[in-house]
Amino acid sequence: MGRRSGSKGASTAEAVQAAARRLIAQRGFAAVSMRDIAAEVGVQAGTIYLYTPDKQSLLLALMRDHLLALLAAWEAEAALAEAETAPQALERFVRFHVGYHISRPDEVFIAYMELRNLTEANFAEVEALRDGYESALRGLLARGVAEGQFTLPDLRLTARAIIAMLTGVTTWYRAGGRLSPAQVADHYADLVRRMTHAATP
Amino acid sequence: MGRRSGSKGASTAEAVQAAARRLIAQRGFAAVSMRDIAAEVGVQAGTIYLYTPDKQSLLLALMRDHLLALLAAWEAEAALAEAETAPQALERFVRFHVGYHISRPDEVFIAYMELRNLTEANFAEVEALRDGYESALRGLLARGVAEGQFTLPDLRLTARAIIAMLTGVTTWYRAGGRLSPAQVADHYADLVRRMTHAATP
CATH class of the missing domain: 1.10.10 (Arc Repressor Mutant, subunit A)
Structure with a gap:
């Protein structure tokens, strides 16, 4: 040592x-x-x-560190989100998620694509961390439903749909392209706002 | 031979x-x-x-055949979509995409994840096929915008966002789980409808 x-x-x-x-x-x-x-x-x-000690430990460390850093970064935002309305807090989550992932395509690629190469115990650990992050989004959605600002028939599916949509940015975004990261985040925030807001009576 | x-x-x-x-x-x-x-x-x-002849040819064949079969399957639907309103045609696309991909997780995984292992020429061929499919969705979105049923500031980003969201179903859906494929498709159709529909004046 x-x-x-x-x-x-x-x-x-x-x-x-x-x-x-x-x-x-x-x-x-x-x-x-x-x-x-x-x-x-x-x-x-x-x-x-x-x-x-070995390559498996290295893979687990890469995924665990990525998810722990993501969760820690969101915790700082979550404290601010608590004082906001549910729609504002959701917009904060969208901008955070896009901004965090857009600059880390390697981490995202590994975190999703190499899951099959984790041992069963390591997979369970990574999945629990990932679910911790997903549950933060579910909590925001549940708050908006409880407060009457969102209409969402299935929180679990909606949270997964939103995360898949936002994370997809890493497959196509290239720095210096047509849209700036801020413009990309604006567009995603608009799509998510429309997807979640309560139907007008 | x-x-x-x-x-x-x-x-x-x-x-x-x-x-x-x-x-x-x-x-x-x-x-x-x-x-x-x-x-x-x-x-x-x-x-x-x-x-x-080699593993590279096999990988290209897997991706090409997957995308060609997807495009051919959509062509049959597209003929029906032409007679529909843009929102109906978009709903058809969503149900088609979810239904087609939900039962083919291996094809989807390879088509996205092994792109890095294609030679440059093979990558270009696969990307052109993928863009052909994406442009079918862009066409439906453009029709809805032209007819005043959709409000969408960026067709290219929206098409990519929708496809990433829908394809994400393959990462979490398990047969025999909480939701049937039809229920999953219903939920995604609802989310996409809300995401795209024109703002009420």
Whole structure:
């Protein structure tokens, strides 16, 4: 453990994770070896094992860290959302989700696409984290329904529909393209607002 | 070519493609060898090369056939949609897309996730097919805007948002779960109707 402590160890640990993320997103989990990751970091093949016991642990760490960072980032927004109306809070969620994901296509790709390569126990852990995030959105939707601002026959399906729609931005958005991130977020916020608002009586 | 002709050849060719689809969806393109596919079909490793020159051709064939079948299936619906109002035609598209994809999670997974493993030329071919399908939806949206039934500031983004939302069904739907495919389609149709309909003046 000695070599993992201190700033050199911490920065190498971060470099290992960044290299794993880059290579797995490019080639897929199965095609990347621990040796490839070591080469990408610029360390000897054996050195990598000082930072992670195996590739499965590295994959779990990538997904767990992504979801924990996402949840922590949303927690800061959620505190503000509590003082808002349900429609305002939902708009905050949409803008947050688009903004957070649009700049992290590698993390999103791995978090969704490499689920099949997790062991059963690791999959369960990742799914629980993902559901924690989804339940934050369900809570906002439930509040709007309770307050009469949203009409939604199925909160679980609607939350999944909204998240899939918003996360899809990572498959087509390119920096410097036709729309700025702010314009993209405006459009998604408008679509979600219309999708959820209570039918006029 | 002799061994590829006739019904035995055709059925083996289909078995090769089905085995490739199953294995690639489970393990990822990089982790599946031609030898694995041959073993799954139950033929000698060398025999597989009578049906496909290499793994790249097999991947392209899987994606191309999926998109061509999707486009052909939509063509039949599109003929009916022409006689309908734009909102009816859009609802038809939503029900079609959900119904078609909900039963084909492997095809969807490969079509989106293995794009990175296509050569540049093959990627361009697949993207053109995908855009052909997306443009069918854009056409329906444009018709509704022209006829005053939809208010949509950005057709391209809206089409992508709708397709991502609907295709997301393959990540969570399980047969025998809480909702039937028809109920799932009803809910998505409702969300899309609300998302697109013209603001009341």
